Amino acid sequence: MFRKKECVAMLLAGGQGSRLYTLTKDLAKPAVPFGGKYRIIDFPLSNCINSGINTVGVLTQYQPLVLNDYIGNGEPWDLDVSSGGVHILPPYQKSKGADWYKGTANAIYQNINFIDRYDPDYVLVLSGDHIYKMDYSKMLDFHKKNGADCTIAVLEVSKEEASRFGIMNADENGQIFEFEEKPKVPKSNLASMGIYIFSWDKLRRYLIEDEEDPKSSKDFGKNIIPNMLDAGEKMMAYPFDGYWKDVGTIDSLWEANMDLLNPNVPLNLYDSEWKIYARNPGLPPHFVAKGADVQNSMITEGCEIWGTVDFSVLFSGVTVEKGAVVKDSIVMPGCVIKAGARVEYSIVAENCVIGEDCVIGRRPEDMENLDEWGVAVVGSDSVLDPGSVVKPKQLLDSKTTGKVG
C-alpha cells in the first residue's frame, strides 16, 4: 500500500548537459561536483526534504552510473523512508515497445503510474541543473491560495539577460497571460526558473493529450505550458528573490562556485536550518602545512595544502604541493597539483594529476587578446606530464595523458 502524498516531486535528471563538454562526458549534469563537497543534485534533493517533501522521483537517462551510485538509497538526504523516499526512474520497456524519454513532458508521462501510486494532489517538477535554496512548501501554499492549476517560479532578471530565458508575462496579481521562450524583445523580466507545481489531475490530462500530438516535442516549456495557457488554465508566477543560478555552461559553473566565496552573494551554505546534504567521502579534516598560504577559499576534508590557494574551491582529497599555486579555480575530488604548477581560472575535474611546473589557464589581466581568454578545463582522470600548458578556454578531454601544449 502506498500512503497518499499531498505533493510528489519529479526531478528531471536525464539531460546530457552538452554545454559542459568534457565535464559531462561520462557523467549526467546533475552529478557534476559543485561547491567543494556537493554535486548539483544535492541542492534540489536537500530543498525537497527541507520543504517537507519526502517522495521524489529522479528521472535519469544520460550516463546514469555515477548519479545512481550517488543517490543510492537516499540516506544522505533522509530520503530512505518506507512511505515514499527517492526513486530512480530510468526509461523502461513496456509491453508495446520501448522508448527513451523524448522530452521533459514525456519523461513524466512515462511515469504516470509512479505518481498515481501516491495519489497526490500536486506534482512539483524540478530540474537537476540549478543551484539555489528554496522552500517549496511556500510555493505550494501560494499555488493553493491562488487556486492555480500551474505555478511557475520566476526570478527577476535584467533586460539584457531576459532573452536567454523563458519569460513569463503576468498581470499585477501574478497571473500569467503569456509565455515566451527566449524572446528577442522581452516584454517583462520574469524568467522561469524551471520549477513548476501542477495540480496533478490537470497535468495528468495535459500529458496524455500532448503525448497523442505527433507534432509535439513533448517538452514542458514548448508544449505543456503553452497548451495550458491557450486553454485558459489558471497559471501563476511565483516570485523568488533568493540566489538562483543555472550551471549549464563552463562559465556559469565556474561563476557559481566563485559566488560561494563572495560574502555579498546570498547563498549561505552554513545555515544549520537549511543544510545542503551530500554523500560524505569520510576523510579526515584538511591539513594546511607550514609555508602554505590559503585565503578566500573553500577547502574540504582530506585535502593537504603545501602551496598557495587563493579564491578557489577545493574538493575532497586534493593535494596542492609545495610551490604550486591555485588561484580563481575549481579543483575537483582527488586531484594532485604537483610542485611548481600554476592553475589559474581553471576547472580541474576529478582525479587529475597536474605535473610539476604545468601552467593551466591564465588570468585575464595577463592576456594580450581578451577574446582568447576563458576558463580552462582539464577533464577527469587526466595525468599531465611536467611542464604541460593548457591555454585559457582550452577544454582538455577526460583521461588525457602525457605532455600537453
Added chain:
Amino acid sequence: MANGKMMGIIFSSSHDEVLRELTEKRAMASVPFAGRYRLIDFTLSGMVQAGISEVGVITKEKYHSLMDHLGAGRPWDLDRKRDGLFILPPLGYRASGEGVYQTNLEALYAIEGSLLHSKADYVVLADANLVYNMDYTELLEYHESKNADITLLSCKYNFVKEKYPDNENIMLFNQRAGRVSDIMFSPSDNPPSNLYLGVLIISRKLLINIVDRAKSANLTSFKRDILQRNPFDLNIITYNYKGLVRPIYSLKDYFDANMEMLNPKIKNELFQKDRQILTKVRDEAPAKYGLEAKVINSLIADGAVIEGEVEDSIIFRGVKIGKGAKVKNSIIMQGTVIGKEAELGYVITDKDVEISDGRLMVGYESFPVYISKGSKV
C-alpha cells in the same frame, strides 16, 4: 588465514577517570579527536574493517553523547538485521549487590546473555582510549596459530611513573617463554617493557566459562583477578602491535596525540584511504577562509570559518575564528566561536565554547588550559 568469526565488545567508559575534564559529561569513547572523530570511531571502524559485524558497546554512565554519536550504527554499516550494533546499558548487576558495575568483569556478568546468544567463535574485548587503525584479523590469526586461551594486544612502551602520578591502572608486563608474566600496574620503578593496550581476544565459550567461574569466586577485576592472578591457569600470550597506536592515559597524552596529527606521515598512517576511519556525518559545508586568514601547520575540519590566524592547532567542525584572532597550539572543539582579536595558546576548548573579542588565554605545553563545554569566556 583466520577461520573464526569474531564479535566485538567495547568498554566505553574505560579509563574515564584519566580525562576528568573531557569526561565530565561524556564517556571516554565519545571524547572528540582530530577535528571530527570520537575515540570509539577508531575501535569501531577497525572492527568493521576486520569483518566484525556484531559489536556490543558497554555503557556505564554519562552515555548520552555516545548514544547520540552511535545512533543505530549506520556510519559503520552496523544498522543490520543480522548482528549489528547493540548498546548494552548498565544493568546494575554486581557480584556484591546492587548498583552500576564498577569493573569490566562485573560488566561482563551483566551481558552474559548477549555472549550466550552470539554465534561468534571469538570475542575481541576492547577499551576505548586508543587511537589506532588496526586490522583485528592479525590478532585473530596470531591467537589461532598459537592455540592460546587469551591473547593480549600490547606494544613496547617506556613507562614513566612521573607522567601519570594519578593513574594506577596502566598495566605492564614482561614476556617469558612466550607467555605473559610479571604483570604490574603503574609501577614506581623498573617497569616491564610491554604495555597492555586494553584489547584482547578470547574464545566466546571460554569467556562465558571464565565469567561464570569468576562470578562464583566473587572476582571483580578482569585485569587484576583474571589476568594478573591467573587463578584458572590460562595460557595468556601477547601479540605485539607494531603499527601506530596512541593510548590515552592523561590529558597530556590526549593533547599530544591530537598534535601528532599535524605530522602528515602519522596522520596518513592513521587515516588510510583503503582503511577509513568512519564517523557520524554532520553535513557541514566546506571550511571557508576569509580575506585575512592565515593558517600554518593545522588541521581544519569542515564547517569552520577562519578569518583570523591559526597555527599548530586542531580546529573541529563548525568552529568560527574571528578577524584578528590568533590561535596557537590549541584544540578547538566543535561549534566554538572565537571572537575578534582574541588570543589563545595551549588551550583546549570543549564543544560550543564562546570566547569574547579580545580575550587572552594562555596555558603551558605541559599543562594546557581546558575550557568546559558551553562556557562563555
